[in-house]
Amino acid sequence: MFQSHTAHSHLLAPRDYSAPEVYAAEQRQVFRRAWNVVASVDQLAKPGQQLAIDIGGIPVLVRNDAGTLRAYRNVCAHRHSLVAPAGFTCQSKLRCQYHGWEYGSDGALSHLPDGSSFKGWKATNARLEQLRCEAAFGLVFVNPTAGSGSLRAEFGSVSPALDQHFVDLSLRWIQITEHDVNWKIIVENAVEGYHVPMVHQQTFVTYQDERFHDHVIEPMFTQYHDLKSAEPARPRDVAIDRLLFRSKRLWGYSHTHIFPNHLLSWAGFYREWVIVEPLGPRRSRRIGYGFMPNDLRASGALAPLWRVAVGEIARRTRKMADKILGEDSSLWDSVQRGTEASPHAGVLSAREERVAAFQQWLVAQRDSPGATSAAPITG
Numbered sequence: 001m002f003q004s005h006t007a008h009s010h011l012l013a014p015r016d017y018s019a020p021e022v023y024a025a026e027q028r029q030v031f032r033r034a035w036n037v038v039a040s041v042d043q044l045a046k047p048g049q050q051l052a053i054d055i056g057g058i059p060v061l062v063r064n065d066a067g068t069l070r071a072y073r074n075v076c077a078h079r080h081s082l083v084a085p086a087g088f089t090c091q092s093k094l095r096c097q098y099h100g101w102e103y104g105s106d107g108a109l110s111h112l113p114d115g116s117s118f119k120g121w122k123a124t125n126a127r128l129e130q131l132r133c134e135a136a137f138g139l140v141f142v143n144p145t146a147g148s149g150s151l152r153a154e155f156g157s158v159s160p161a162l163d164q165h166f167v168d169l170s171l172r173w174i175q176i177t178e179h180d181v182n183w184k185i186i187v188e189n190a191v192e193g194y195h196v197p198m199v200h201q202q203t204f205v206t207y208q209d210e211r212f213h214d215h216v217i218e219p220m221f222t223q224y225h226d227l228k229s230a231e232p233a234r235p236r237d238v239a240i241d242r243l244l245f246r247s248k249r250l251w252g253y254s255h256t257h258i259f260p261n262h263l264l265s266w267a268g269f270y271r272e273w274v275i276v277e278p279l280g281p282r283r284s285r286r287i288g289y290g291f292m293p294n295d296l297r298a299s300g301a302l303a304p305l306w307r308v309a310v311g312e313i314a315r316r317t318r319k320m321a322d323k324i325l326g327e328d329s330s331l332w333d334s335v336q337r338g339t340e341a342s343p344h345a346g347v348l349s350a351r352e353e354r355v356a357a358f359q360q361w362l363v364a365q366r367d368s369p370g371a372t373s374a375a376p377i378t379g
Contacts, residue, residue: 002210003217008356010346011363017182017339022366023281024057030260030365032056035134035141035151037262037275040289042171044069044140048092052084058144062133063094065105071133071142072107077126094128103128137166138291139273155258156220165250165266166273169291172314175321178285179329181336183261183278184362186286189328189335190274191222191257191354200327203320207351215353219361222354226253229267244310245269246295257354259361269293270317282336286325290318 016022036055039062044051050063052074061074061084072094076083081098084091094103102111107128112118132143134151141151152159179186189195196207214225229252241249253267263274271291279285292314296306348356 001215002213002350002353003215004350004353006350008348008350008353010348011356011359012184012346014339014342014344014346017184017336018281020281023182023278025366026278026362027056030056030362031278032058033143033145033365034260035132035143035154036277037139037273037287037289038062038071038142039140040171040174041135041138041140043088046090048090049088050084050091051088052082052086055142055144060131060142060144061128062140062142065094068105069133069135069140070105071131072103073129073131073144075128076101077109077128083128101126106130137162137273138169138171139289154220157218158221158223158256158258161256162264166264166271166291168247168294169271170294171289172292173288173290173318175288175290175318175325176285177325177329178279178283179332180282181284181332182282182339183276183284185332185335185339186276186284187257187261187263187358188355189332190263191224191255191358192352193224194349194351195331199331200324203324203327210351217353217357221256221258222357223257224255224354229253241269244297244306244313245293246297247293257358259358260365269313272321288321288325290314290321292317 032055038053038055038060039051043049044062044064047064047066050061052059052061054060059074059082060071062069062071072083074082074084076096076098078096078099078101081096083094083096083103085097094105095101100111100113101109104110107130109123109126112123132145132147134141136151143151143154152163155162193204193207196204208226208228212226212228214223214227216223216225231251233249233251238249247269249268250266251268254265256262256264258264261276261278263276265272265274269292272288273291274286274288277285277287292310296310
């Protein structure tokens, strides 16, 4: 059931989807204070592998240091160069690309080339700023703001469900696309089903009746549980699942939005973690990490056949994910263009109450830097 039965005010103005000053405020007050996915664990699995990216306008370097993942502000203490160039690289030492200053795992300067030319200067405080970094759920997270809160603590009460569904998984694909739209266009599209009959005529076809919806509205996340898809499975499907996997399939579909930009799905053996990364006021990158269980019943002479069967399931699942994304993204440009010309305030139905909850949270973050949640939706 829906949490409310009334229309909701659209709290974001049309200009909030394109104004440079709004984008800048969100970078400072939202993304610099959030846990951001930077890569899959597999992408940084070997010692020396590292990734340089921007989070909220801050250059960040994430590095596998002898098996331990650590994150630093990617700025050398010497003359401010980026320590590592953008993207993935692999280096045996944490060394600045400009003059070769080297740093230890704690960020402190460990080697100063031509040290004699720095006579009279003490390197005591020369170090890289360390940032919070955690590996969880098959992904690597970084929070650029100092603090003591852990990832699970700051994700709140959804963490036990993540520990249940995102465990012992194998990364099967990474889906990366870029779009000339504001990041909120993509997020809001993902958390409402009101558009389904118009946009998803080849996949979902139409939205479910309210009695099959279970909406959850919490301070740090919202969820949609499809109650109709949780009906008992056909015996044939159960038999195939038991033949291929040791784990038990989760019958039913659930979608979770962890604020600000984490979009998670779980259904059957399929798990997906999508992030929407702001690249500019009108530019975004969408990255989807697709997972399936690790516990394949693959042994003996039939092991190759089992792996082929599961690979085919993953291929078909990815194909469907691509099709759904194609349907959604075909309208994003129109929505973006409309926000740049709209004279309307906007309104949200009860079916779009997850959008309303997200907007409440976002406005609270932008207007009150110390805020952590929005008021619950009632009606």
